[in-house]
Amino acid sequence: MTGTGGTGSAGSAEGSGPAGAGREASPRRLALRGARAVAGLAAGALTALVGLLVAVPAGLVLLAVLALPQARRTVLRPLSAVGALSARAELRRLERLCGIRPPAGYLPADALRYAVYRIPLGLLGGMVLGLMVTGLFWFLVGVLGWFVISVDYPLEVLGTGLLGAFLLVLTAQGVHGTVLLEERLVRRVLGPGPHEALRRRIDQLATSRSEVVDAVDEERRRIERDLHDGVQQRLVALGILLGRARRSTDPERAGQLLRQAQEESRRALAELREVAWRVHPAVLDEAGLSVALESVAERSPLPVDLGYDDGGRPPERRAGTVLYFVVSEAVTNIVKHTGATRIGIVVHRDGDTLRLTVEDDGAGGADPAGGGLTGLARRVAALDGRFGVHSPPGGPTTITAEVPCA
The missing domain is CATH 3.30.565.10 (Histidine kinase-like ATPase, C-terminal domain)
Structure with missing residues (x-):
C-alpha cells in the first residue's frame, strides 16, 4: 500500500484486500527469517567449535589449580574476560540473525557460564545443518534422476528423493527448535531471576506510569497553547470585527467588516478542527x-x-x-x-x-x-x-x- 502526500492524493492497495497482501508477503518474510536462522546456526556452529578447542585446555588448567584459591582466581580472571567477549559476540549473532533480544546487565561469571554451556548447543546446530545439507543432496539426486537423467532403478531414485524431502522437513523443524533452545539458554543463564525480573518489571511500570502522566500534562499544555494562541485570538478578532460592524453607520463599511468577520470565523473553525484532529482524529476510530x-x-x-x-x-x-x-x-x-x-x-x-x-x-x-x-x-x-x-x-x-x- 502506497500513498503520497502533498499532492492531495493517497493511493492504497487496501481496497484490494490487505489480507491478500499479507499472505503474499508472509512467505517471503518466513523464507528470509529461515535463511537468517540457518546462517545464525552456521555461525554458531563455527564459534562453538572454536569454543570447544579453547574450553578443553582451559578446563584442564583450571582443574589443575582447583585446590589453590590464588591460582584459581588468577586463571579465572582471563577466562572471565574471554567469556564476556564470547557472550557479547554470541548475543550479537543471535540478535542480528535469529531475532533474539539479548538481556542486559548480566554478570561476568554468567557470561563465562553461558560461553561454556552453549558449546554443545552450537555443535547440535551444526549437526542439524549437516543433516539438512544431506537431505538437500538426496532430494536433488532424486529430482535429477527422475526428471533429467535416464536411470535404471526409478523406484530407488524416487525413494531417495522422498527420503531427502522428508529429511529437509525434519531439519527445518530442527533449525526452529535449535533457535528456541538458544533463546531459552540465553534467558536461563544471562537473564534475571524471577525476583529480579519482578523487581525490574515493577520499576518499569512505575517509571512508565510517571512518564505517561508527564506526557498527558504536556499534551494538555500544548492544547492550551494551541487554543490560546490560535483559536482564542481568532475569536477575539471576530468579536472586535462584529462590534465594529454593529457600531458602523456606513452600510458599505459594515458589509466589509462582516465579510472580514466571516473570513475570521472560517479560519477559527479551521484551527479548531486542527486542534481537535491533533487531540484525536475521528477517522482513526471510524x-x-x-x-x-x-x-x-x-x-x-x-x-x-x-x-x-x-x-x-x-x-x-x-x-x-x-x-x-x-x-x-x-x-x-x-x-x-x-x-x-x-x-x-x-x-x-x-x-x-x-x-x-x-x-x-x-x-x-x-x-x-x-x-x-x-x-x-x-x-x-x-x-x-x-x-x-x-x-x-x-x-x-x-x-x-x-x-x-x-
Whole structure:
C-alpha cells in the first residue's frame, strides 16, 4: 500500500484486500527469517567449535589449580574476560540473525557460564545443518534422476528423493527448535531471576506510569497553547470585527467588516478542527489506522511514501492510536526542522508486533532527548513497546517503533 502526500492524493492497495497482501508477503518474510536462522546456526556452529578447542585446555588448567584459591582466581580472571567477549559476540549473532533480544546487565561469571554451556548447543546446530545439507543432496539426486537423467532403478531414485524431502522437513523443524533452545539458554543463564525480573518489571511500570502522566500534562499544555494562541485570538478578532460592524453607520463599511468577520470565523473553525484532529482524529476510530495514516500523508506539505501491511488483522485501538501519533508528530517535526524533501513511512505486522519506520532525507541531527521525541517514546513505552531514533549529522533520520498488538 502506497500513498503520497502533498499532492492531495493517497493511493492504497487496501481496497484490494490487505489480507491478500499479507499472505503474499508472509512467505517471503518466513523464507528470509529461515535463511537468517540457518546462517545464525552456521555461525554458531563455527564459534562453538572454536569454543570447544579453547574450553578443553582451559578446563584442564583450571582443574589443575582447583585446590589453590590464588591460582584459581588468577586463571579465572582471563577466562572471565574471554567469556564476556564470547557472550557479547554470541548475543550479537543471535540478535542480528535469529531475532533474539539479548538481556542486559548480566554478570561476568554468567557470561563465562553461558560461553561454556552453549558449546554443545552450537555443535547440535551444526549437526542439524549437516543433516539438512544431506537431505538437500538426496532430494536433488532424486529430482535429477527422475526428471533429467535416464536411470535404471526409478523406484530407488524416487525413494531417495522422498527420503531427502522428508529429511529437509525434519531439519527445518530442527533449525526452529535449535533457535528456541538458544533463546531459552540465553534467558536461563544471562537473564534475571524471577525476583529480579519482578523487581525490574515493577520499576518499569512505575517509571512508565510517571512518564505517561508527564506526557498527558504536556499534551494538555500544548492544547492550551494551541487554543490560546490560535483559536482564542481568532475569536477575539471576530468579536472586535462584529462590534465594529454593529457600531458602523456606513452600510458599505459594515458589509466589509462582516465579510472580514466571516473570513475570521472560517479560519477559527479551521484551527479548531486542527486542534481537535491533533487531540484525536475521528477517522482513526471510524476507518482504522491505515486510513488515518493516509490522511496524514495527504495533509503533509512534503511527498510521503506510505507502506502499510497489517496482515489482514487491524491493530487494537491503543496500539493504532500510539502509532498514529508517532507518525503524525514525526511528520510534523520533519516538515519543521529537517529540510527534507521526502518522507517514507512503513508499517507492517510481524507476528503480534506492529513495526513502524519513518525515514526522511533531511539533514539529520535530531535529538532523541528532545521534548517531542521523548513524548513519543513515553507513549510507546506505555504499551511495553520499543522506540528508537537514529539521526546522524547529515542524515537521514530514521524513527522506529515496535508496539505489541495482540
